[in-house]
Structure formats: C-alpha cells, structure tokens
Amino acid sequence: MAKVNDNYLKLPGSYLFSTIGKKVREYSEKNPDKKIIRLGIGDVTQPIAKSLIKTLHSAVDEMGAAKTFKGYAPDLGYEFLRTAIAENDYKKRGCDISADEIFVSDGAKCDCGNIQEIFSTDNVIAVCDPVYPVYVDSNVMAGRCGDYDEKKGTWSKVVYMPCTAENNFTPELPDKKADLIYLCFPNNPTGSVISKAKLQEFVDYAIKTGAVILYDAAYEAYISEEGIPHSIYECEGARECAIEFHSFSKNAGFTGLRLGYTVVPKALKAEGTPLHPLWARRHGTKYNGAPYIVQKAGEAVYSEEGQREIKEQIAYYMKNARYIYDGLKTCGYTVSGGVNSPYIWLKAPNNMTSWEFFDYLLENANVVGTPGSGFGPSGETYFRLTAFGSYENTVEAVDRIKSLGL
Amino acid sequence: MAKVNDNYLKLPGSYLFSTIGKKVREYSEKNPDKKIIRLGIGDVTQPIAKSLIKTLHSAVDEMGAAKTFKGYAPDLGYEFLRTAIAENDYKKRGCDISADEIFVSDGAKCDCGNIQEIFSTDNVIAVCDPVYPVYVDSNVMAGRCGDYDEKKGTWSKVVYMPCTAENNFTPELPDKKADLIYLCFPNNPTGSVISKAKLQEFVDYAIKTGAVILYDAAYEAYISEEGIPHSIYECEGARECAIEFHSFSKNAGFTGLRLGYTVVPKALKAEGTPLHPLWARRHGTKYNGAPYIVQKAGEAVYSEEGQREIKEQIAYYMKNARYIYDGLKTCGYTVSGGVNSPYIWLKAPNNMTSWEFFDYLLENANVVGTPGSGFGPSGETYFRLTAFGSYENTVEAVDRIKSLGL
Numbered sequence: 001m002a003k004v005n006d007n008y009l010k011l012p013g014s015y016l017f018s019t020i021g022k023k024v025r026e027y028s029e030k031n032p033d034k035k036i037i038r039l040g041i042g043d044v045t046q047p048i049a050k051s052l053i054k055t056l057h058s059a060v061d062e063m064g065a066a067k068t069f070k071g072y073a074p075d076l077g078y079e080f081l082r083t084a085i086a087e088n089d090y091k092k093r094g095c096d097i098s099a100d101e102i103f104v105s106d107g108a109k110c111d112c113g114n115i116q117e118i119f120s121t122d123n124v125i126a127v128c129d130p131v132y133p134v135y136v137d138s139n140v141m142a143g144r145c146g147d148y149d150e151k152k153g154t155w156s157k158v159v160y161m162p163c164t165a166e167n168n169f170t171p172e173l174p175d176k177k178a179d180l181i182y183l184c185f186p187n188n189p190t191g192s193v194i195s196k197a198k199l200q201e202f203v204d205y206a207i208k209t210g211a212v213i214l215y216d217a218a219y220e221a222y223i224s225e226e227g228i229p230h231s232i233y234e235c236e237g238a239r240e241c242a243i244e245f246h247s248f249s250k251n252a253g254f255t256g257l258r259l260g261y262t263v264v265p266k267a268l269k270a271e272g273t274p275l276h277p278l279w280a281r282r283h284g285t286k287y288n289g290a291p292y293i294v295q296k297a298g299e300a301v302y303s304e305e306g307q308r309e310i311k312e313q314i315a316y317y318m319k320n321a322r323y324i325y326d327g328l329k330t331c332g333y334t335v336s337g338g339v340n341s342p343y344i345w346l347k348a349p350n351n352m353t354s355w356e357f358f359d360y361l362l363e364n365a366n367v368v369g370t371p372g373s374g375f376g377p378s379g380e381t382y383f384r385l386t387a388f389g390s391y392e393n394t395v396e397a398v399d400r401i402k403s404l405g406l
Numbered sequence: 407m408a409k410v411n412d413n414y415l416k417l418p419g420s421y422l423f424s425t426i427g428k429k430v431r432e433y434s435e436k437n438p439d440k441k442i443i444r445l446g447i448g449d450v451t452q453p454i455a456k457s458l459i460k461t462l463h464s465a466v467d468e469m470g471a472a473k474t475f476k477g478y479a480p481d482l483g484y485e486f487l488r489t490a491i492a493e494n495d496y497k498k499r500g501c502d503i504s505a506d507e508i509f510v511s512d513g514a515k516c517d518c519g520n521i522q523e524i525f526s527t528d529n530v531i532a533v534c535d536p537v538y539p540v541y542v543d544s545n546v547m548a549g550r551c552g553d554y555d556e557k558k559g560t561w562s563k564v565v566y567m568p569c570t571a572e573n574n575f576t577p578e579l580p581d582k583k584a585d586l587i588y589l590c591f592p593n594n595p596t597g598s599v600i601s602k603a604k605l606q607e608f609v610d611y612a613i614k615t616g617a618v619i620l621y622d623a624a625y626e627a628y629i630s631e632e633g634i635p636h637s638i639y640e641c642e643g644a645r646e647c648a649i650e651f652h653s654f655s656k657n658a659g660f661t662g663l664r665l666g667y668t669v670v671p672k673a674l675k676a677e678g679t680p681l682h683p684l685w686a687r688r689h690g691t692k693y694n695g696a697p698y699i700v701q702k703a704g705e706a707v708y709s710e711e712g713q714r715e716i717k718e719q720i721a722y723y724m725k726n727a728r729y730i731y732d733g734l735k736t737c738g739y740t741v742s743g744g745v746n747s748p749y750i751w752l753k754a755p756n757n758m759t760s761w762e763f764f765d766y767l768l769e770n771a772n773v774v775g776t777p778g779s780g781f782g783p784s785g786e787t788y789f790r791l792t793a794f795g796s797y798e799n800t801v802e803a804v805d806r807i808k809s810l811g812l
C-alpha cells in the first residue's frame with residue numbers, strides 16, 4: 001500500500017497568492033465596472049529587451065538547422081553562460097568565484113526549493129520573519145519544521161529572526177542553534193538591505209558554528225546605493241559557508257523565460273563533506289538543463305547593449321518605486337524599502353491588520369497589494385506593494401490611495 | 407553544524423554516461439585521426455520541425471512587445487497546452503483524462519525524479535532490471551533503497567523485476583510487496599513493449615494491493631504496431647492507481663527545449679489521500695512553470711502540420727532502427743527492440759561482458775553504444791544502440807560492426 005509524505009499534509013491552507021487571486025476574482029465578478037490595479041505579485045510587466053529578443057530569434061534559428069541544432073544541454077549549464085556569469089557577476093566585483101562553481105537552472109525559486117535536499121532532515125533552519133514562503137514550505141515538505149501553530153503562525157522547529165521597524169528590518173543573528181540560515185537581500189518582502197558589516201557578522205557566525213548560509217540575491221540588480229553588498233562572496237570567508245542564488249527574472253524580466261543560477265563554492269563543506277559534488281549529482285539526476293535558447297539570451301544580458309537595456313528597465317521600475325514611496329510618505333504612511341529594491345513595505349494605518357487593509361484597498365481604491373502577515377507573524381499590520389506595474393497604473397494606484405486620505 | 411543528506415553518499419561512482427564520456431574522450435585523444443560514431447546516449451539529432459520553429463519565432467516576438475509579453479506562466483501549465491494534450495493524447499485514444507489532471511513541466515526526467523517526494527520515505531519501490539537510472543537514484547537520495555551491494559549491483563530494499571530474454575524483456579509482477587512500481591514502455595533500455603493484457607495485470611495488482619504505478623511513456627510515439635497501449639489509462643482502473651509521464655523530447659526533438667508533462671488523475675489516492683493536490687502543491691512551491699515560448703511550440707506539435715512533421719522525424723529515426731536491427735541480425739547478432747522503440751538491445755557476442763563489448767566496439771569499429779550492465783545486473787552481457795543518429799552515420803556504424811564479423 002503506497003503511503004503519502006505526511007509532511008505535505010501539515011502545510012496550512014493554500015498558497016498566499018492563491019488566496020489573493022480568489023479574493024480579487026470575487027470582487028471583480030461583483031464589480032465588473034471597476035478597474036483593478038495589481039501591485040501585488042512580484043511579476044514584471046516590461047517586455048524582454050530588444051537585443052535579447054534578437055538573440056532569442058537567432059538561437060531559435062540554430063535549433064531549426066541540422067548543423068547548429070542543440071540537444072541536451074550540459075547538466076550544469078553551457079560554458080559560455082557560466083563564464084559570462086563568473087566574469088560579470090563575480091570577478092568584476094572582486095569575488096573569487098569560478099565558472100565551474102556555477103550551476104545554471106530554470107530559476108532561483110526551483111533552486112531555493114530544491115537545495116534543502118542535499119542536507120540531512122535533522123538540520124534546524126533559521127529564516128527571517130517575514131519571509132518568502134518557499135524557504136519554509138520546502139523544508140516543511142522534507143519534515144524539518146515540526147508542527148504548525150496556527151495561532152502564532154509559526155513552526156515549532158524553525159528558528160525565526162524577526163525583521164521589524166526596531167531593527168530596520170534587518171535580522172539579528174539567530175538566538176538559537178541553527179544549521180541552515182536563509183537570507184534574502186535586498187529583501188523580499190520588506191525591501192530592506194543588509195550592510196556589508198552586518199552580513200560579515202552572519203558569515204563569521206556560520207564559520208564559527210559550522211552553519212551554511214543560503215543566500216538569495218534575486219534582487220541585487222536593484223541596489224542603487226554604494227557600499228551595499230551585491231553578493232555574499234564580498235564577505236571574507238563566505239566561500240567556506242555560503243550558497244548563493246541568482247535569478248534573471250527581476251533584472252532582465254525572465255519570469256516567463258525561466259533562468260537562474262546557484263553558486264556552490266568548491267571550498268564549501270558540511271561536516272567535512274564538500275557540497276559541490278552533492279548539488280552536481282542532484283542536478284544531474286533530477287534535472288536536464290535550461291533550454292539552449294534561454295541560456296543564449298542569458299549570455300546576451302551581459303553584453304554591452306544588454307546591460308544598457310536592462311539598466312533602463314530597472315530604472316523604469318525604480319521610478320515607480322519612488323512614486324509609490326514618496327506618494328505614500330507625503331500622505332502620512334509609514335513606508336520603507338523601495339530605494340534598493342522594487343518592494344515598498346508599509347504599515348497599515350489606523351490599527352488595521354494586513355488582511356483588513358488588503359480588503360480596504362481592494363474595495364476603496366481597487367488596488368491589490370500583498371498582506372504582510374502572509375509572509376510571517378512579524379509581517380502582521382504591514383503591506384507590500386511592488387514597483388513592477390506600468391508607470392501609468394502605478395501613478396493611478398498611488399493617486400487613488402492618496403485620495404482616500406489617512 | 408550543518409549535516410549532509412547521507413543517502414547521497416551511498417550512490418556508487420559517477421553516472422553511467424559520464425563514464426562513457428570519459429572513456430570516449432580518452433580514446434579520442436590517443437587516436438585523433440579516428441572518426442567516432444556515437445549511438446550511445448538517447449539524444450536526438452534532427453533539427454526542430456519547421457512549423458514549430460515558426461511558432462517559436464512568433465512567441466519570441468510576443469515576449470518582445472508590451473501588449474503580448476508574458477510573465478510567470480500558470481504553475482501547472484498554460485490552458486491552451488493542457489487542453490491540446492488532453493484532447494490529442496487522451497480523449498482521441500478513448501482515455502478519460504481531463505486538462506486539469508495534466509501538469510506541464512520542463513521534462514519527464516525532472517518529473518520522474520521529483521515524483522517520489524510526495525510519497526513517504528518508507529514505501530518500497532519496484533523497478534524493472536535493467537532500468538533507467540533516474541528511478542532508482544532519486545529514491546536512493548530520499549533514503550528508500552537501503553544499502554548497495556557492489557558485487558550484485560543491487561539495493562537491499564528495492565524489489566527488482568528482471569527483464570530477460572526468457573520473458574521477452576517484459577517484467578512479471580513483483581515477487582515481493584511493493585508500494586511504488588516504476589514501469590517504462592516502450593522500454594528504455596531494452597526497446598521492448600508491454601501488451602495491453604499484461605499491463606492490465608499490473609493495474610489489477612496495484613488496485614488489489616494499494617500500490618501506485620509510475621508509468622513512463624516517454625517513447626510512446628515510436629509504437630508502430632497495433633494493439634500496444636500508448637498510455638496506461640487505456641487499461642481499466644488505471645485512473646485509480648497510476649501516474650503517467652510524457653516527454654516532448656523524443657517525439658518532437660525537444661531535448662534542448664525542455665518540455666514534458668505528468669498526469670495525476672483526481673481519482674488517484676494513497677491511503678485515502680488524493681495525490682493530485684500534493685503534486686500541485688509540490689509544483690507550486692518548487693517550480694515556476696515552463697517557458698511560454700516552449701509551451702507554444704508544444705501546442706504546435708498537435709497541429710496538423712506539426713503532426714505531419716514529427717511523424718516524418720520519427721520515421722527517419724525508425725529507418726535507422728531498422729537498419730541497425732536488420733544489419734546486426736544478418737550478421738548473426740541476437741537483437742531485440744527497434745520495432746516500437748528507437749532502442750536496439752543486443753547480446754554481446756563471444757561471452758563478452760557489456761563493458762568488454764563497449765571497449766571492443768570503441769576500439770575496433772569506433773562506435774559508441776551503452777553497456778547494458780549500466781542499467782542493472784540483468785543488463786550484463788547486453789548492449790544498447792540508439793536510432794537517434796543521422797542516417798549516414800548509422801549506416802556507417804552498422805557496416806563497420808558487420809565488417810568485424812562475429
């Protein structure tokens with residue numbers, strides 16, 4: 001008799017964004033005349049840049065001719081892309097990461113979800129609170145999280161690192177023993193950043209305790225201020241204690257093309273066992289490479305033209321971020337994020353809970369955001385807006401919210 | 407202190423195809439003048455069909471325009487593709503499978519490797535011997551297989567179903583209790599098929615014992631004879647006991663584009679728990695959809711023109727299969743497969759082991775195949791050749807083997 005993985009049954013309700021989708025659908029059906037503006041989910045809206053489209057077309061042509069056709073990609077990614085990543089994202093920043101430490105994949109979400117597999121199920125994980133749900137849910141599925149306390153919204157075996165207004169939404173070191181520490185900066189959902197000195201504290205802690213840091217750098221392209229680390233490998237010793245995840249989704253708009261990569265340095269060990277061959281084995285056994293045409297587009301992101309184009313796109317979204325930030329601040333909202341990140345994190349006014357404010361905005365401004373409590377208990381009374389909409393919609397949404405007053 | 411998943415350390419040596427690659431590289435370096443022909447790995451060589459290339463171009467253009475740009479795909483796949491699959495691969499064959507039971511992914515290998523996650527680690531798996539390595543290796547990683555016996559080449563907790571000349575390379579029912587039964591027909595590596603009556607026996611067994619069948623139909627497009635099931639859902643009761651995997655790699659040459667799908671019927675339960683929501687949750691948490699442009703090409707496979715083109719491609723490969731089969735048979739080899747499958751399974755002559763024959767062919771005919779023992783102990787003394795090369799190379803390879811005599 002086949003038995004299911006009981007850990008799956010412990011996962012509460014449905015995924016945050018499904019609940020939002022349902023609420024919006026119901027409102028929309030009852031109010032078909034209202035124009036709803038979505039600043040909720042972190043999906044981009046600008047089309048793929050011109051030079052990348054050109055590259056995609058040329059790669060498609062290669063797939064259509066016998067002489068240039070490409071079958072299975074190398075498990076770990078094409079050399080041309082791994083070299084471009086090592087050169088541009090690491091060597092140019094003074095980080096000691098080489099092409100053969102880079103694993104190309106179909107996105108940071110998959111890698112963030114799958115990475116826990118190479119670790120024992122009895123590791124203790126530490127996460128920021130609030131947090132991107134994938135880190136916790138993938139560990140619940142593997143049986144690392146214990147039981148869910150519905151009242152508190154927390155898991156019994158997970159170590160939480162609260163990110164609140166008091167610590168400027170940057171976590172302190174775990175206050176209990178933790179073996180795997182998930183960090184994401186610029187942060188989703190709060191839009192906060194971490195200083196190099198603070199990140200070095202985490203690296204030093206990990207080296208001292210033998211913990212591994214799982215560092216999600218999906219939003220690094222949005223860093224606009226000097227002195228903020230773009231990669232954890234800017235910190236001394238990180239090669240010995242950290243895995244890093246990157247995405248082409250947010251910097252180059254690849255949410256619908258699917259491309260990302262993970263760095264596992266060869267120096268990284270757990271209990272003396274190198275992790276690089278374990279992740280290589282996982283990749284080789286359960287994955288079959290990202291499409292050639294998408295990897296070619298990924299390479300083109302690093303060309304001069306590609307860089308110019310994606311910087312324009314990021315500037316477009318950051319103009320939105322500034323409009324939201326300034327608009328709400330002027331209106332009296334307590335706002336953070338939005339400077340080195342496409343996410344604006346705001347405090348719900350008048351003692352509303354996150355979901356109360358969600359309903360309030362949906363019904364009165366026809367604007368959709370994401371309730372902070374959906375990301376963890378410390379997100380309660382907070383709300384996330386994203387800069388990924390069109391400029392026109394963003395302006396209209398903010399003006400509608402402003403017109404409601406406080 | 408982070409601890410690794412010890413199960414990974416139990417996996418013996420490197421992946422079969424890595425060892426082959428290494429041997430070929432070494433031979434090639436020592437003999438740079440020899441033209442090596444590769445009929446080893448199951449990778450296609452024909453370019454993507456014309457009408458699919460056209461569709462890819464038009465989908466790329468959509469990604470480059472603001473009005474038609476697509477971000478995140480729906481987790482479970484675009485409706486247009488799921489509907490085309492349900493209609494063409496199931497309804498037309500009289501199978502009761504609907505679009506919302508289909509999960510689009512980036513390939514059957516990933517799905518075959520990941521599916522075990524939704525089951526408890528204390529299930530017993532049964533596999534054919536010889537077998538596609540991913541089924542076993544992914545279960546070793548999860549801790550379901552016990553210990554490896556290097557001498558026997560078997561795992562202590564795995565139930566093996568030998569596929570030998572005596573049973574025409576079609577397995578008997580498991581002779582010990584098994585909870586998850588992996589089947590692949592047309593078979594990789596033997597090229598054998600299963601009759602509907604025999605497959606029905608497995609379905610009946612699964613229903614009686616509460617086992618779940620994991621049915622890999624990656625090669626169904628190569629079935630040329632009447633009366634052989636293309637899908638397990640042609641059997642009565644399979645909706646209650648089977649999950650099915652499909653690939654676009656072998657029928658439409660998508661090994662480098664990456665597209666596949668998995669069917670989890672809503673009626674399928676394990677211990678009373680429906681599996682459909684579990685796989686949906688896995689997909690939603692750890693996966694982010696196949697690229698829009700690739701899903702559009704997948705839809706085009708089902709168009710009239712697409713069908714005509716891919717049938718031509720399959721006929722091309724099957725002409726190769728026939729040439730290998732007939733050529734070796736005439737020469738006195740014991741050969742099977744190759745009629746409903748792109749794989750030819752042959753007995754190594756003169757009491758050679760699989761690896762001895764591999765070396766013999768590499769050195770004397772400069773032809774690369776795959777040693778049968780790499781797929782399991784019952785594969786010893788057998789050898790796999792694939793029909794996925796070019797016709798010219800296939801003819802040359804077979805003629806070289808024939809000229810060696812027996």
